[in-house]
Amino acid sequence: MNLEEEKIETFWQWFVQNDPLIKKCIEDSNAPDREYIIENLNNHILNIATITWDIGMDANDEWFFMVSPNGVEELLPICERIMKEAPLFLDWKYYASKPALDWDRTFNLYDQEMEVIDIDASNWNYILFYNDDEQLEIILEASNLEGIDEDTMNSAATVFLNNEIGEKKIIELIKKYTIVTQLEEEDAQDKFAVSGLKEHLMSDE
Numbered sequence: 001m002n003l004e005e006e007k008i009e010t011f012w013q014w015f016v017q018n019d020p021l022i023k024k025c026i027e028d029s030n031a032p033d034r035e036y037i038i039e040n041l042n043n044h045i046l047n048i049a050t051i052t053w054d055i056g057m058d059a060n061d062e063w064f065f066m067v068s069p070n071g072v073e074e075l076l077p078i079c080e081r082i083m084k085e086a087p088l089f090l091d092w093k094y095y096a097s098k099p100a101l102d103w104d105r106t107f108n109l110y111d112q113e114m115e116v117i118d119i120d121a122s123n124w125n126y127i128l129f130y131n132d133d134e135q136l137e138i139i140l141e142a143s144n145l146e147g148i149d150e151d152t153m154n155s156a157a158t159v160f161l162n163n164e165i166g167e168k169k170i171i172e173l174i175k176k177y178t179i180v181t182q183l184e185e186e187d188a189q190d191k192f193a194v195s196g197l198k199e200h201l202m203s204d205e
Contacts, residue, residue: 004048004078008085011044015065016087023063026056049078058093059102066095071158073171100166105194107159111152120144121160125191127183128200135175141183141191153179165198173201 001009015022018037025034045053045067054066067082069075076097083096105122125141140157148156157179161170170177183191192200 004081007044007048008082011048011082012085012087014040014044016090019090022055026063048082049075051075051079062093063091064093064095066098068098068167069171071167071171076168076171096168097171098162098167100169100198101163103163105160105164107156107163109152109155109159112149117148117152119156119160121156121194124160124194125183126194126197127187127190127192128197129190131175133175136173137175138177138197139183139187140177140179140194141181142179143181145179146181153181160194164194165201169201 018040021033022037025031025037028034041053041055045051052068052070054064054068056064058064065086067079069079079096083094086092086094105124106118106120108116108118111117121142123144127139127141129137131137138161140160142153142156145153145156157177161174161177
């Protein structure tokens with residue numbers, strides 16, 4: 001067993017031992033052991049790799065635990081190795097990357113001024129194309145983000161794609177994605193509504 005495997009095994013042993021306490025701290029934000037649980041989750045996960053995690057109950061009131069490579073291709077195999085050892089006898093859903101959601105394409109995020117922005121992506125469009133190196137690229141058209149700063153727009157694109165098609169598919173299929181408020185005239189004729197993006201990608205696999 002190598003060092004990474006030992007760290008993963010140690011983490012899951014801790015997780016199993018603290019399963020009831022973890023759930024209690026999720027259900028009660030004022031639970032006295034909440035800081036202990038969060039600190040240990042952080043320490044265990046970051047001790048394995050520089051990845052992030054999320055935990056809670058999903059829209060179906062089922063427990064979930066997720067790790068994410070944050071879009072970094074080299075970290076995805078590590079996330080998958082962690083979840084390969086997950087204790088299936090516990091009533092948790094496990095994700096090795098941010099999963100695609102069954103959602104209404106609305107979300108919010110913070111802009112550069114730390115103001116919350118509500119975003120409705122349901123009427124966005126996209127074009128999908130292969131670049132000169134035969135790698136897949138996406139340009140999103142978000143006309144309702146006019147006046148939003150570039151960093152916030154890029155964050156919106158990332159959140160949208162993670163939720164719409166899932167982080168793993170982005171890493172494995174898409175070389176680059178960008179977002180604009182209006183497509184170039186020569187590109188506009190090739191655009192599609194984002195509601196068809198997932199099916200479009202499946203047909204290109």
